[in-house]
Amino acid sequence: MPVNLSAPNPAELFPVAGVRIGVAEAGVRKANRKDLTVVLLDEGASVSGVFTQNRFCAAPVQVCREHLAAGRGIRAMVINTGNANAGTGAEGLQRARSTCAALAAHLKIAPEQVLPFSTGVIMEQLPSERIEAGLPAAIADAREHNWARAAEGIMTTDTVPKAFGAQVLIGGVKVSITGISKGAGMIRPNMATMLGYMATDARVSQSVMQQLARELAEGSFNRVTVDGDTSTNDSFVVIASNKAAHPVIDSLDSADGQRLKAAMLDVARQLAQAIVRDGEGATKFITVRVQGGKTAEECRLVAYAIAHSPLVKTAFYASDPNLGRILAAVGYAGIADLDQGKIDLYLDDVHVAVQGGRNPAYREEDGQRVMKQTEITVRVVMGRGTAEDTVWTCDFSHDYVSINADYRS
């Protein structure tokens, strides 16, 4: 059961001019499952992406990096579920390239204009023949109104499709922003998440696209974690189809650039948080906010130590205000000169610990009340500076074990 997250209403997702999406069943791993998605872009779109920092990165991630670097203009993307094409060596690379070439032939474009993405089981060869056989059906299905279908087409252990949109005025022109994401386990994005895509019809110069993708990922996908396992396939792609009639945005610091980025960041955050809300076995959505640090980096270190602690996560699952476990995680986060006597801990509005010890005014029933909620904010104040950072995570339940013990069976 996802935490306060329902399937998107297709009517509320904005089509983005110049971006058509098609979905098909290719039988990559299981029959009768939408497991193949193509995204077709009109000529002239600005595209950039950020990818996993896992050194064991998947073949499609390597090919994406190459094709983006080729700079011939991206015209299509091909996404399969059921197989990650990771840990597959030279043959895996060849199969990822073959899929791009097949789609390029259909569209009469160059293979370097295609980006491939895979998600699913690791260390099994990609059945690229089946994907290639499924391409005509996916291409025939392509239309601008298909975002909700695409969100469904890229799901693996997700229980609900994830798609969000927004509209914002840029230079007096209303532009649309729509994004989809997937992922529920092996989630600790480091640069991007296990497949996130956003498109806008806004006009954005290619020269600022990489900065835009990076800053959007930093403020959204790079702040969520389910289980601390950074995937081999994390990819986040940002598309500007450049169809809107406003003057082109060539700096993110301009008024239009800031407005667009803020609207896109809002959508990116919803996409990233949706992954946590649908985290494997999740029953609670937890915001970990760390304040009063010397740097944002050390705040993030502490936030992730809390967000990754199995002891903290099982306590949230049990609604057990066993909050000393949070202090223990703060202590081992890796800040060498941390003074425990300056640390305060809050659970929503409840002041749990003062200067490293239990708050004399803290009552167990107050902690218990907050722990029973489905949305909880943990706030740690370190008393050593003014920096802060925030990470979003979920709890750790019996179902997480069940899902991951049974994933392949």
Added chain:
Amino acid sequence: MPVNLSAPNPAELFPVAGVRIGVAEAGVRKANRKDLTVVLLDEGASVSGVFTQNRFCAAPVQVCREHLAAGRGIRAMVINTGNANAGTGAEGLQRARSTCAALAAHLKIAPEQVLPFSTGVIMEQLPSERIEAGLPAAIADAREHNWARAAEGIMTTDTVPKAFGAQVLIGGVKVSITGISKGAGMIRPNMATMLGYMATDARVSQSVMQQLARELAEGSFNRVTVDGDTSTNDSFVVIASNKAAHPVIDSLDSADGQRLKAAMLDVARQLAQAIVRDGEGATKFITVRVQGGKTAEECRLVAYAIAHSPLVKTAFYASDPNLGRILAAVGYAGIADLDQGKIDLYLDDVHVAVQGGRNPAYREEDGQRVMKQTEITVRVVMGRGTAEDTVWTCDFSHDYVSINADYRS
């Protein structure tokens, strides 16, 4: 159910001359539970300890450091379960000191000659009055043959007491080595574990005791993990009662020093591995060996990434050879210049991955066979050097979640 670990046979634990142990029921948290242990040392023992690197360290850990630094000669230790005296501020420190003073008064020694230890729930005040009231019974119980009782007296979520011993000839004299440990969750020792004690009657100069404690911890407790949570209370104490008749050991590099250290390391490793075998919810004992690294540090980084991955640990629980998860963990371990094309993976004798990809000769049923065992060795060969390191861990089961969701109830 612990993994291939049974309760020690009291008859097989060697008493150590000059070290007497007493156990009592003080009612710290629950009635009718052996929760108080005292260790009484004859004058002239060499003692040293290593303690948690968690910056949020418990009050007794702070007092232990002070009392060891005072250098007046340690004569007694007092250990309680049911309460960790961590996250308890200035009052927690005062209560730890008060317990030492009470034991010192009974024994007519100085409070600085007493080391205090606590384990249990965090962020609740230590009921030191109950501990002090229980001291006479514990002192009256003290004898040299009580090691098995002590192993029971320091248990919390442990399901079996942990005690091991050895005898070794030093300078032609047979000396005894006996140790006990406890811990099943919040186990990722960084310097030492949640309470480990070893004693020998060997004659060891105080000048080398700190080095001995550090090296023993490095080769044993600092290489195990259950859940990645470094405790606030980890403590490992090494005692040499100096009763044996051989010439004093004043260098660990001497032949006698090496022989004693090897025998003690063997016992320390059994104690540390026993904690993993009795890890919360554990059904399998897993050795993670990483070879072919540039440095032992980077091998350890990779070994811990594998040993902490919830995805890897749940796959072991399910006996599911979903081994790509291990490669993913290798990839995010933090080695920036890792070449995935050089990595080989073995599961016991089964060669799973070659040069970063699936071994063509690997058959799923071979992986499955090993995964079903209760003792499994994962071996990663990185192909970038000659260094190696080993970490011991357990799998991650439904019971881990149950135990930690219900710990305080």
